[in-house]
Structure formats: C-alpha cells, structure tokens
Amino acid sequence: MEEKKNLSQKEISRRSFLKGAGIASVGAVIATTASVDIKADTKNDSDVIGKNGISCEFDVNGKKYAQKVPPRTTLAELLREDLNLTGTKVVCDRGACGACTVIVDGKSVCSCMTLAIDSAGKKIETIEGLANGDELHPLQEAFVNHDALQCGFCTPGMVMSCKNLLDHNAQPTLPEVRKAVSGNLCRCGTYPHVFKAVMDVSGKKGE
C-alpha cells in the first residue's frame, strides 16, 4: 500500500512537471528545465507553483528576459530590482497613485498591484521603451516642450498613461485626456501642462 502511494506520488510529480511545461507555453515560458519548481499537488488537478517560484520569460520593450520569480514578486519589483529597469517608480505601492503605471498587452496597469508571474509571456511596455536611442518619443518631447514635469517622480507613470490613451485614441478630447490621467497623482500640480503636451502630440491645441 505504502509502496503504491509512493509510486503514484512520483507519477503525479512527473505529470505535474509536464503540465507545468504546458502552462509555460501559454503564459510563462520556462527558460531552463533545471530551475523549474512546480510542486506536485496530490489532490489537485491544477498546476501549483511553489513559493520559491518558477523561471519565466518576460518581454519588456521587445527584449526577452529569463528570470526566476516567486509568486509574490510584483511586476514593479521584477522591473526595478531584477531587471534593473528603474524608470518605473514606486510611491504608494497600493494602486493609489499611478507612479508605477506600465502597459501590459495594450492596457495600463499599476505594476505594484500586478504579480510578475501574471505578466510572463505578455507584452510589457515601460518608460525605457519609448525613446529610440537618443531620440525622444514625441510624447516625451511634448512633455519637455510644455514643462509638464517638475520633480519628475510621477512622470514615467504619467507618460505611460498618456501613451496608453494615444495608442487607443490618437485624437482625444480634453476631457478624455483628463480622465486618462485621473489615476496619476502629481503633487507638483503639472496637470495643465500635461494636458497641453498630450493635445499637442495629438495635433489638437487643447482648451
């Protein structure tokens, strides 16, 4: 009896491993089989990733990174601490200020409230991806021209929210711009300049 149980546990862990490779091809892409840590769950038909995490492939600004992440790692932590992409800022770490805004599969999200593991295999865009070498993105150019930043701490998130708006709506109205940055807190009060910058890029003069 005991022997049989052991055997079936072994079978399960093998099966679970193979199924782990299955999720990997859809969402998380396993980089090296050696670092895979999928825990066999005997009662369970679903795949469970252990606390130590799993090696995933991340697509950030078109570049692929292989990184092992524990489930509790947020996307903001992955970007800043593991991938050294510190353009994305963390202020409240609770989803309330928008400083950490990035775009995942065409949608703006708070990277502080997104688990890294959920973003594996998706298209992640951060502030670092906007400029082309020394050439600024038109939106960055407009922010500079309109003085749309002071201390600059909210700016990466602010720019990403504006980019997300323009990606979906190239000619927004002023109320649409206001709404698009309603989740980005700027304590320096740069909003009127941000609105002008976005209207400028969209070819409208605003107000």
Added chain:
Amino acid sequence: MNSFEYAMPKRTADVFRALESSDSIIKAGGIDVLDLIKEGIAHPQRLVNINSIDELKYIEGNQTTGVKIGPGTTLAELASSEVLSGSYRALAQAAGSTATPQIRNSATLGGSLCQRPRCWYFRNKDYHCTRKGGFTCFAVNGENENHAIFENDFGCVMVHPSTTAVALIALGAKLTIASAKSSREILVEDFFVTPRENMHRENILEQGEIITAIHLPPAAKNMVSYYYKQKAKQSFDWPIAEVAVSMQLDGKKCQNPRVALGAAAPVPMRSKEAESALNNQEVTIDIAASVGKEAMKKATPLSQNKYKVHIFQAVIKRTVCWASDIDPFA
C-alpha cells in the same frame, strides 16, 4: 508580502479542488488581495488565480433576455459595454466610477463584490478591531467621518466598499454561487451580511464557494437607471455617498423604483423609504428632493459624519432627476 504558492487552474471545475487546502484564497484581479497581504491583514499560504480562466469572462444577452456576466469581466470592460448603455447603464456608470483607469483594467466584477472593508482601522494591522476578532470598534469613538449612518449600532460601523453592488442591487441582479458539490442563486441584496448578523464576514460565501455568474433580469418596459457618486476629490476617490436608481418611467410617471445606497451602511442597502416616496409619482425636482429627505429620516449619524446625511439628500435628489432626464439644477 508573505510568500505564497500559486495555483493556476484553467477551468472553473479545477478551482474548487485548488481551494480545498486551508489558507488558500481566490485571486481575481488581485487589487484587494494584494493590498490585504501587503498590509499584513491576510496571510494566505496559497492564491488560487482565477484570472486566466477565460470561461469566467463574458457579457452575454440583451435587455429583452436579461444579461449574464462572468465574474472575471473587468470593470473597464463593464464601463464600455454596449449592452450596458441603455436600461442597465447604472452598472456601466458604477464600474466606470470605481477607482482609476489602471485599477479598472485589472479589477473584476467578482472581486469588486467580495473585496474586504476599507475602514482605516480594519486596514491597519495595529488595530485589532471587532471585525478582526477584537473587542473594540475604534471608529465608534474615533475618526468616523467616512463611516456608516445606518446600521451602526452593532459593534462595527464600517461602510461596505463595493460600488458595483450598489448598481446591481438597483437593477435587481442575482448571483450564481457554486461549490464543488452544488450551486445556488441569490439576490445581490441578500448576499451581504450586516455586523448584526455576523461581525466577521461581509457576505454569505463559505470557504470553497465562488461566484460563477452575475445575472441582470430582463429590463421592464420603459426601464431607466442611473448611478452617481459624490467624492471628495474630482479625479478619483472613494465615495462619500453613492446612489443607484432604477425605475419604469412612463412619461414622467415613476413605477417600481429601486433605490440603493452605498457608503451608507455596513452593507450596500436598499432604501425602502426612498422607494415608497418615489413610487407612482410624476417625477419633478421637488419630488426628487423629498425622496432624498425621506431616505435620510431614519439615519443615525456618528460624531463626525452628520454631513453625510445632507450629502446623501442631495445625491439622491440628483440621481433621481438624472435617471428621469431632468436637470436637477434647472
């Protein structure tokens, strides 16, 4: 955040088994779950991620058949849904005025209904309040400006945070709740639990149960609806007062109104007083104002929140007017 393992079921049927292990909780958009873990209020050993289950994401049907919504549908999807632009618009308005654009892209309807209280004492792990198993509600004699003005004499004076619930109650919506063994249906207005009934939970879900669908009944003839929220900050904020109204409107004659209030009590609540003041009336600004007054007659504000009574009166008046296509400022 404490460490946790991560279950990734691909089908609803697999969720129940993943939930069997104690100390596991469901994670949908994760906005509330991650906040609770970061604050040290929840310490799950396992998150069961239902966010990648496609069969929980849909909006089906129309005003004639009724509409069925998957709990994994995001608030952003609800806010821009074509199906919710007519008689059911209160739900799109409520979803669209919840939180920020970024949060609405992640947060789901199921999670919005099951989020835990936002009372600042509850969210602070240093306050062992009644809802967390302690003996004191710190808000009763503390900072209670945002707290309940109804049902606030039973040991916890928080207001329920769910904005979408307010609209769903006004629309007469139902939930399907399923476990591994069975499933049941319940009206959204009966889903929530007051502190009087049980101090330690906000809804009737048992461990192992999940919401699998949200149903809007077919729209009655000439049905209109509207949701409005008063907040301290213009851009985004939690509500000081929020109100959803639905009714059948024949010309200006109102029938079968449903008026739901959020940020008023420990549960999103129907105001029967408002409903009877509105039923069978020809809606005018004066009638709408009297509906607001009736709704607040039995309010029992706390030391710091009498102002909410006045704000509710105004918000109810405006919401009834806007639902009836009347300019409340005319």
